[in-house]
Amino acid sequence: MQLEAALPVGADPRRHARALAEVREAALAGTTLPSAPRAVIGASWQRMRRLGLDPDRGSPSSALTPDQLETRRRGSGLAAVLPVLRGGLISLAEQAAHIMAVVDADGRVLWRDGSTAVRRRADGLGFIEGVDWHERAAGTNAIGTALVARHPVQVYSAEHYVSNQHDWTCAAAPLHDPRDGRLLGVIDLSGPASTVHPTTLALVDTVAKLAEANLRTTHLSELERLRGLATPLLAKVKGRAVIADPHGWIAASAGLVPVGRIALPNDAAPGRTWLPAYGECLLEPLPGGWLVRFTEGEDAPPTRVVLDLRSSRESTLRVSGAAGTWSHRLSPRHAEMLYVLARHREGRSASELSRDLFGDAGRTVTVRAEMSRMRRHFGGFLLARPYRFGDDVEVVVERPSDGEVLPHSVAPAVRD
Known part of the structure; x- marks a missing residue:
């Protein structure tokens, strides 16, 4: 995706700020x-207006206690990077009168470094470690908006929804876990x-x-040990x-056509489970992963698919059938595709889906x-030519309350 800087090339910053x-x-x-x-x-x-957020003050929240902050840091998955x-970024932040912030997926500021003078100014704004800087609390800003938009964002002056942030500019990019696509947070x-x-966003x-x-390299090393x-x-x-x-990436297989990954249930536990593409399986824990044994026999087809889109952070697919129930966290792209197919039960061709998504x-x-x-992961209910849900499968879409x-x-088909 092409990055869009907040300040147009050649524009006068002060004049542009007044226009904003x-x-x-x-x-x-x-x-x-x-x-x-x-x-x-x-x-x-538009999201801020629907929330009824105060454009002068936002919705200030209390910062985490030191113990809560340390717990968040350990569980964020961001300490490793x-x-x-x-x-x-630190040397640039200090030279360019900026501060660097590392923020978790909930919008909590976990670490903050950089220019001492700018940190003091940020203290007065309430932009401190442990505070919530998601859109719902701080309004339109690079951190909170990047968490929602899932792509890099730069925000300048009066583009901030809350007026006390108009003296600031910020650029943030999301960080994802390469093992499962989960949003870890943002760097700002x-x-x-x-x-x-204009180059700050690209940097x-x-x-x-x-x-x-770096996370991907670490993951490959873990797979090699497994x-x-x-x-x-x-x-x-x-x-x-x-x-x-634990994320379904395969280290080795026997008697199975090689695949890179299998979709394990979110709540994987030792014992028997059911996977839509493989039927009944037996999970046995290993140091750093699972031994998955596939039992022989016919897999009963799914009868009900629930696409849970209620959370803005992650989407979940729940599949039920005579053989059992299974749930799996979806990547943003797969959530989009399944949502489009749920709206078009008659099916979509590859070119139609391409137009829907891009x-x-x-x-x-x-x-x-x-x-x-x-289709490799969700066999039994996704068909081809055209791509569609099976005719005998009940499909339910759970939408957010707003x-x-x-x-x-x-994606045009989602935004429409």
Whole structure:
């Protein structure tokens, strides 16, 4: 995706800030806008109005206690990449009068480093470690809006919904766990509005990608260690079986066409379970993963599929049938595709899905690859030619209470 800087190339920062202030005032007053805000900002302002957020104060929340903050840090999954983030951004933050913030998926500021003078200014704003800086508390801002939009965001001056942030500029990029696609949080650079620069967003996004690459390398090393345990163990197993890590990534397999990953249930536990693509299985715990034995016999087809989209943080698929019930956390892309198919029970061709997701009918290679992955995991209820849910499967979509489905999505079929 192309990154969109908050300050247009060649624009005068002060004049642009005044123009943004006029647009925001008109939006709050409900009068004709002198110009349209950027799409990501306009969508966020609409969310803030639906929430009834105070445009002057936001919804201030108390900071975490030191013990609560330390617990969050340990459980965030971000501590492992903190050296990469600091190495990529701290020196720049200090030189450019910025501060770097590392924020978890709930919007809580876990770490904050950088310019001492700017940190003191941030203290006065309430932007401190342990505070909630999600949109629901702080309004439109790079951190909270990147958490919702799931892509890098830069926010400048009066693009901030809450007026006491208009003297600031910030750029944030989300961090995802490469093992399961889970949103871990965001990395942010913030500073006085006078320090705005169009390259800041690209830098933050690059450092976020370096951190994700570091996590990916660590994961591959963990899989390699599990593979050393798997090879002699599988030699003793009769029938089809795989050894997988807790996220379903396969270290080794026997009697099964090689696949990179199987979709394990969210609540995987030792004993018998049921997977839509494989039927009844037996899970046995191993150090760092699972031994999954596939029992022989026909798999009873699913009869009910529930697409749970109530949470803005993650989407879940629950599948029920005569053989049992199974649930699995969905990636944002797979949630979008299943939502579109739920709205079009008659089915969609690859080109139609491409237009639904990207606004371009020509990206069929990407669509076919993603559908192939889903059909491998969710066998029994996803059909092809056209792509659709099986006719005998009941499909239920659980929507959020505010009515905004998949707020991070920019897919035309979702936003329409």
